[in-house]
Structures are given as C-alpha cells and as structure tokens.
Amino acid sequence: MLYIKCPYCGLRAQKEFSYGGDATVKRPNINEEVSNEDWDNFVYMRKSPRGKHIELWQHIAGCRQWIKVQRDTATHEIFQTAKVTEEIR
Amino acid sequence: MKNVSSLENIHKLGLFGNNDNKDELINIREIKDVLIYQIVKYKKSSISIDKIKIDNLNLPKTLFVSSNHYTRILWMGPDNWLVVSSNKEIEKSILENLSHDDFALTDLSHSRTILELEGSLVDEVLKKGCPLNLDGLDEGKCSNSAFHAITITIDFISSNPRKIRIFALRSFGESLYHSITDACLEFGYKAE
C-alpha cells in the first residue's frame, strides 16, 4: 500500500486516493482552434515510461484535491508530490 | 412524526460484546438534529478569512477544528469548511458574516450519519478499519479518511476521555454502524 504525501493533508495511505492518469498532458484551450494531430495527441497519446512518471491522484477520502505525484513506475518509489498549480522539478 | 434520522431504526440501546471490563467499555450514541453547512471560499475572492467569524468562531486552518459549546467548524480542504451546529440560529450567523460573492454556502444538514464514540479504547476501534496515523490527532483536530470501504470524517473532540465523532454519508449509516459496532465487540460497548 503506497504512502502518498498529500500537499494539503500530509502523508496518507493509498486507500484514501484514486489514480487519475498522466499529469504531463495539457488540454488545448477551450474555444480555440486545434489541429487534429494536437487533439489526438491530447486524447490518446501517452508515454508509458519505465521509471519516473508524473501522474495525478485525487485525494477522494481526504481533501478531494487533485495532486501531482512523481512515482517510479517499476519500483513505486515516490520522489515528490505537489499541488496541481505547482511544478515538479 | 416528520423527522426520521439515519439510524433511527438501527441504533438499539444496550450492552454488547465482551462487556465484563467496565473501564474499557466504549459508549456509542447517534448525533442527530444538528445543522451542517459546507462553506467554500471562491478562488477569486480576495477576502481575508482571518477576519471571518461564525458564531464567534474563526475558520480553522488545515486539519484543525474551531469550536464552542454549540458549534464546531471542521477543516475539510483548502478554503473548505464544514460547520456542524446545534445552534438553531447558525444559518443566520453564517448569512450575516459571509457574502455570497465570496463564499458558496450549501446546506448539508440531512446528508450525514453521525456516530459519537467515547472511551479509552476508541483509537483501537478506529485502527481496525482506518489507515490514519492517529498520533498527533488530539482534541481540536479533524481528518477525512475511510473506515473499511466507507469514506468518513473524524472530529477528535477530546483526548481525556477520548471522544470522537464519525461522519459518513447518510445512506451508509447502517453499514457504518455495523462495521463500527462490530469492531467494538472485542472490548464491549454500550449503545446509549
């Protein structure tokens, strides 16, 4: 069971969270033209790295905030967590 | 009778479980007839929350509770609080002190089941189903978490004697009650 540091609530068990996908993807702006290729990249294309990966989790049984987590997909080591408004370096 | 609480037909009074050791008994009661409001400050609001008072209480910071005899304000998330009060005038106090431009106010008074547990072994009961680290969660603090598969809010009311309130969504009431009372059987509990 992973131990994830919610930037708001502190270290919490994985049971309190729900996984939410890749955090490096940015949605194209609303009400703006976007090429088919850019749209398809956003909707479907994801890198599946073996190693460090920045992803989203939602603290559903906590503060209900979406947070960013940098995790190693092979070993589960978690390096950093951050609010969605912050950068993971 | 118009009002039927969540545990009206489930909370049966009496002594249950391994109840020979009277010092270790856990007391369980249902908390009903309280008013509950969600207060959320809008992102774009520039108001300073330090100046806000509801029923003469400040809005607490992360994982803390502000309380007086009637009202308890629990921190639920960034700029998000839950007001739980037996003061019938609480809505008035909220509307007088918070502007609709700065805050979203939502009445959630009927949406929760609330169980109050008191006794020296309350933490041992929680540990059976809740993955929270209870060290440091003393009186005046609160946290959301889960008990088995039910999402809960815990209000740590006092440490000596240990008294807590567990909130869950109303519809989970019976399941929560069974889960919690089952966890109390090893120590014995008194339903009041």
Next chain:
Amino acid sequence: MSQPFRLNKEGLINRNKKISFTFNGKKLFGYEGDTIASALIANGIHLVGRSFKYHRPRGFFGAGVEEPNAKLQVEFNGHSEPNVNATEMELVEGLSATSQNCWPSVNFDIGAINNFLKMFFPAGFYYKTFMWPKSFWYKIYEPFIRKAAGLGVASLEKDKERYEHKFEYCDLLVTGSGPSGLASAYAAAKNGAKVILAEDKPRFGGTLLTDDVSIDNLSGKDWAEKIVSELKSMPNVTVKNRSQVFGYYDHNMLVMFERVSDHLEKKSKFTPRQRLWYIRAKETILSTGSIERPIVFGNNDTPGIFLSAAAKEYMKVYGVLVGKKPIIFTNNDSAYETALEFKKNNVEPIILDTREEHSSELIDEAKSKGIDIRFSHGVIVANGYKKVKSAKIGKLNKDKNSFEKIETIDCDCICVSGFWTPSVHLASQSGNKLKYDEKIDAFIPDKKKQHETSVGAANGSFTLEQSLKHGFENGAYLSAKITDTKTEIAIPNVNEKKYGAHDKFWCMPLPKNENPKRFVDFQNDVSVSDIEIALREGYRSIEHVKRYTTLGMATDQGRTSNLNGLQLVSNIENKIVPEVGHTTFRPPFTPITIGTIVGREVGMEYMPTRKTPMHEWHERNNAVFVDAGAWKRPRYYKQGNETLFEASKREAKNVRENVGICDVTTLGKIDIKGPDAAEFLNRVYTNAWMKLPVGKARYGLMLREDGIVMDDGTTTRISENHYHMTTTTAQAANVLSHLEYYLQIVWPELNVNVVSTTEQWAGAAIAGPKSRDMLSKLYPDLDVSNDALPFMGYKEIDFFGVPSRIFRISFSGELAYEINVKSDHGLFMWEKMMEVGEEFGNQPYGTEALSTLRIEMGHVAGPELDGRTIPSDVSLNGLVSKKKDFIGKNSLGREAFNVESRQKIVGLIPIDRKSSIPEGSHIVKDKNVKSPNPKLGHVSSSCWSVENNNPFSLAIMKDGKNMIGKKFFAVSPLKNKSIEVEVISSHYVDPEGKRVRS
C-alpha cells in the same frame, strides 16, 4: 502414558499442565508449551506423513519454520485445517492430528507404489505425459491427477471465527527477538522511540534459548527474559509474540500475522482468532536469524534424520530427545554443541566431520568429554524405510569424490549440519538485491532500497558478540535519527564459544554401483538426479530449473533446499553461485489463513450498502431489491405470488393508466454555485446553458474528451448563480470527480463550487396521466396547471410543513414530477404520497417497471450509453450545439463517427409478437450462416411493452435508420435463442413526446 523420549528436567515446557491429544486416532499426552512435533517425538513417533510424489515415509526434520515434511491435517477448537506445520503449531487440549497424502494409513500407504515406479516420475514428467490419447484427458487423466494432487483437505464448513485487522504506525519495527533483535529494540526504546518488537514464536530469545552462552553473567535465556520484561514495562514499546512479520511492501509497510487465540483452549466470544497488522514503520530492523543448511546424502529423507540445531532445540526448549543413538554429521563446529548437549543428557553421540582433523574450541571440548569423532567422514546412505536404523558411512578421499573405507554403524537418528543460511526473505522483499558472501557461502543483504537494516545472523554475523553490538548500535542510531535523543547503553560482557572454519561441502558422492536418492527439496521430492536432468535437458536459468523441477516451490519455500540446489547447478554449469543467481522471495514468509486476509469483510460487512430514507418502507411492503452499485433499490413490489415479470408488468401498466411513485433518491445530485456556473455548464454539457432562465430545468448530455457519451441528467437553475445537477446513479461519483478535475486543473480561473447533495435530499417520482391530479392534492395551494408549472419547470414550496422542491421532469416519458424533500423527511413524504395517492390508483413501482417505461419510449440509459456510443448513435444529436466549444467536441468530427452506415439506435419487435429477445443478442441477417456470422448490431435493452402487449427491444445497429421495416434475426448463443425480428423506430410509444408536455 509414558513419553519414552521426554527428559526429566530439561526444557521450557510446563510439566504441571498435561495436554491430551490424538494422532492418527491414537490418544497421546504432551505438555503445555509443546508443539505437536515435540509431543510426538517425546512419544517416540517419527513417521508422520508420506512425501508428495513418491509417497516415501517422512518424519520431522526441523523444529520450526524450516520444517519440510511434517504437514498434518489438524482439528482443533472446532475447525479443521490442512497442511499445518507440526513443528510450529502449539499443542492445545483435544487437538486431533492426522497424516496427509497417504491411504489407508501412514504406516501402510498404497501410494508408496509411486516410490517403486519412481524411474517413471522424474522431474518434469508431467510435461511429457498424459497427452495421448487426447480424449483421455477429461475423463481419465485429469480426474486422476486432481485426486492425487495436494496434501491436506480443505474444510467445507463455514469459518465461524473472527479475524480482525489493525493499522499501526511506529518509529522502529524489529522483526525477531533473538539477541540482535532484543538489543536493537532495547537501544531504540531507551531513546524514546515508538518500538514494536515482533516475535514469531511463543517464546522470546531465539538462539539465546538454545546456545550455551552467558551475557553479563546471566544465561542467554535469563538475559532475554530480563530485557523483554523491561521492554514490556515501557509505554513506548509494544511487545508481541506469536506474531510473524511475513511481508515487506511499499514505502516501509510491513504486514504481520498475529495468532491471537489458537493456543488457547477457551476464549471470550468476541476475541478474534487471528489478526493482521498493517504496520507503517519509519525504520525496520530485520533480525530474522538464520536457518541451518543440510548436507545431501543417500536416503537423507528417512524419518529420524534431523537438522542438528533442531535436535538441540528439542532438547533445550522442549526437553525431548530425538534419539538415543545419534550420529552427528557435520561440516562445521556448530553441530558439536548438539553433540555436547546429547552427552549432557547421558546419550553417546558419534560425530562424523567432513573436515580433516584439526583443533577448535568446540572440537577440543568434545574430545575432552570422550565423544567419538571421525574426521574426513560422512554418511553415504541412511538405512531403514520407516525409521533410520543404521547408516553406511565412509571416509572421504582428499578430493571428496570417492570413499576409502566404508562401514555400517547402528543409529536411531542422524543430526546433519551444513552450516548456516541467513534468512534474507524480508530484506529481499523490500527490494534489496542481495549479494553473495563467500565467507559464509550464502546471500546477505546488499544496498538498501527502503528503510531496512539487517542485523545479526540475518546479516551474516554469526557470533553473539557481533549480533549484540550491531543490534545496540543500529537500534540507537536509527532511533536517534527520529527522536533526536542519545541514551548511552552499556554493552554487556559476552561469553560464547568460538567457531572455526566450515567445510565448503554439501553433497556426498554416490558409491559405485549404488543409486539411492539424494533429496535436495524434501517437500516436493526433488533429488540431485532431477536437477541433473533439468540441466541435461537444457534448462540453464535458475528460474527455469526451479520451475521445471519444482525445487523450492513447496510450502516451505525451499528454506532447506534453495542454496543446495543453487550449489549443484553452479557445480554442473561450472559457474560460481552468485553468477547463477537466486529466485525471488515472495510473501507470505509462511502460509497465512485466508480468513485473516479477509478480516471482518464478511456477512453484513462484506461490502457497504447504501439505503435510501424510504428503504424500511420498501422492505415492509415486500420490495425485492436489486443492487445499483452500493445502493439497494426496489426492483419490484411483490404482491402475492407474483413473478418479476408479472409484478413489473402490473406496475408499468398502472403508471401508463393511472399513476405510480418511484424512489429516485439514488440518482446523483450535485449542487453547483458561483458566478461562472453557467459558463462551466456550457463547457461540460453538449448543449447551450448560458440562457437557461431561473426556475427552469434542462436535459443535459455530457461527453468524454474522446466524444463518447459519459452521462446524462437534468440540471435546474435554482437561482442566478445556483444550479442543481442530476446524474445517473452509477455515474454520480465519477461525474463529481470529473467536474472537480476540470475546475481544479484545466480551468482553475472559473469561480465555481461543486458539492454532492445526493444524500441531502430524498426523491420520489410521481408519473402517469393522473400525476397532475395527485400533485394538486399534495400541494393544494399550488397552481399545478400546464401553464403555471410547464414541462421542465421548477418550484420551491412546502410539502405538508416541510420544505420541498418540485421538478417537472420525466424519466418514464409519462406526465411526471419529481419531488425532493430533505432526507429526514423522506419517509414522511413517501407515506403521505401513498395516503393521498390512493384515490388515484397510485401504486409504487420499482426499477424493472421504470426500465420498461423508458425502454418503450426509446429513452436511452446505461445499456445504450455503454462507453461505445456517441450522441448521434442514440438519437441525441439534437442536443449537440454546433456553435460553442465543449468537452469532447473536437472528437465528434472524426471520420469514423460520421460514416454514413454508422451504428444507430433502433427498435426491434419479434415477428411472432411473443418471444422476448435476450439483452446482448447479436443481430444477423441470416441465422443459419455458420460462424463467423457477420454481426450487424446488438440488443441493448429489452422489455414487455405494456402499451402494445408484446416484447420490444432497443438495439444499436449498423445504418440503423435505413433498416427500418426490414427483417433480421436476433441470436443469443448463450441462451440458445434465435428470434426473427422487424426493425422499427426506437420511439415505440408516444414518438412525439406529447405526454410529458401535456
């Protein structure tokens, strides 16, 4: 009555409490503190089972978790458990144990024929057999193999015990209370750290209970007692015995299995049997000790052959002799302690040492006591089928590949020692890659991956002085990091025997012309020749050798066989052991019960259920419930002997003709507030929201970014910046997370708050041509005319003194209203509706009738919105705005979504007007075409149309709209049905939607 092999005074058992038990039907006695094994050995019983493949007679080999043979079926405290390890299970009054894998008895076992046919059952034989003729597999081979497989028998009784869980946190978890563990725990506790000391056995102390040592002038045992007693008195320390830490998981979470009451004859009703602890530790100390390694020789699996440390443990802890004429066969000094212990108890051992004659502290002590020691000697073959009675021994030549002098000597037990293997299982599970230590010929932990530190024998330090020193040092260091306290601990004086070097030799060669089996893995009957076969057949990787031979795959996880197997492979491949590598260690360390993993999630607490405020009324009125996620919803209300079909038909008909009420509390409700609420709705839904007037509702459609329909619902504008959104029951939680995602991450500039109010309001739908009349009686002060409260209208008004909300929306397609009152008033509202509605013929209706009503209206729901459909597939294209941008819009332009012949929703009626079409049926042109029959679509929802009195289905079909009027077949291979159907419009009843607007 007598226990012929019980010593008079030795041991830590309680001779004041006699315990009676049975073994294979025979009544026997032991003492409190015995294991089943020690009690049986005390009674002179060694034959306890038959081996897995060859059904060879087997006896005890070890004294604890390392035991490979003694797995018994045990009945105790009212339940029957298979594969119980006799050397671990504590004796309890009335326990009844039986041998496994033998018939009719362990003494005379028909399965032993396997032993005589063993040349046909080498490693991997099942990969090469049971294949021909093919037809024999199901009827003959498989049933036979199924019967022969396994060891014990699982009980079919319901497990009535309580198993509990516990989440715990600590600064330091110490796994094992041998000397290094006790020292670590002590030093850390003195620094104020929160410590948990976990010991698998009932007694604390580990090797301090069996070794001849002294610490500060106290015996090992007394020193251990002193430390444990002080630890128990400290408030920051939790001391647990009978608790095994069996798994190391992510982020320093370890899981511990506590045997709470298995050893007790009686317990309180609610005391759990076992408990699972999830321990999150800041630091862990792995003081798991080491396990003795055997030397492999001919027929080394004969009952009466023990690990020498086990023989010593039986004497020192249980006061039991494993034999009265022992041979000690060793390649190192530690077995000499066993010999000395036998001598102390007036038994004369013979020591066979594979090493050449030399001196050491222990060798000299044995010599001085007059013990018969033969250097450069070893056991070649053990003799005796059900019990060892003699051994053929020989003097090894210099290269240790042949014998110079062979003779046979009498014995009744052989105690073998091949040096020690550190228990690195937990370290390995934590991610530590392990490294090979040539000094001890075993793997020890290497670089740390998590916060774990191995100390003592688990780290390859085999002296007491080192173990204590490392324990104290690491306990102090790790705890000081956390508590920032440094308490000085006085390192005690240690008196122990010094060991010399061991011999790097573990496998006796075979004499000429003899081929007795030399076993490496006892439990799975894997011998030296099996490993040779695997290598001859080309299996090189240790992972392949393991799986081909099943070496190390039994319940003892190769504790006494892995390294010897590895050594053989490396010898044959001419590689060194570290190059060959080792297989992966996996939790649990020893078997744990399924009950303990499940905990209290059984019966009522198996899964949480959600109930509406009216649930109790539904129960009282014979509702039959259906699961909708965690919710319980009435599926129908059973009158008399009605079937589901009859009841739902009755209920639906009553709605079409009169009026009915339905509990719709479970549908998601989300309260949306804020100055940007309308803009947010506009982006989230496909249709337009900026101009919805206050007091009006609108149907909304939500897509995923890939254009697929996600959910639908009705959202009402309560006031200028306040909206009430509804969702389907199933999607309520997902939609809330979806909205929060967009508000927190994608459009943080929008000033909007969303919060679930599903539980704040109880909801009832009132539907049917008489619903307006009924509404007017419920709200006598309200103008409920079509003008005053039109379709999609909204009103806030009191319901008999409690606040309520009226939404004129319809799921059923009839004239309908949905009433919300606050949850505490839900039951009151419902009972009032039943009272007032009686004159209009009101009856409650459940989800089955509800489905019927919406299906024949052609209204789509979950089965149509199944994650594969876009708005135009399901006749909802009218809701898709062409002017504004919204979630998923850009995907709707995909080629595949706009192809002429794309799937569309249609209605189907059976030609015979009688046959119900199973949901999930495939639509094909001709039912007689052999597979593969081109699939033109599928049936998504079926019902009995109460309006038209025949079955009706909704289907998603290629180019559906152009198929109207044509005939096809709906086939269900699962239900063995194929029904001829005609395609019609999906709006079977009231296609113009007149009723909702009436």
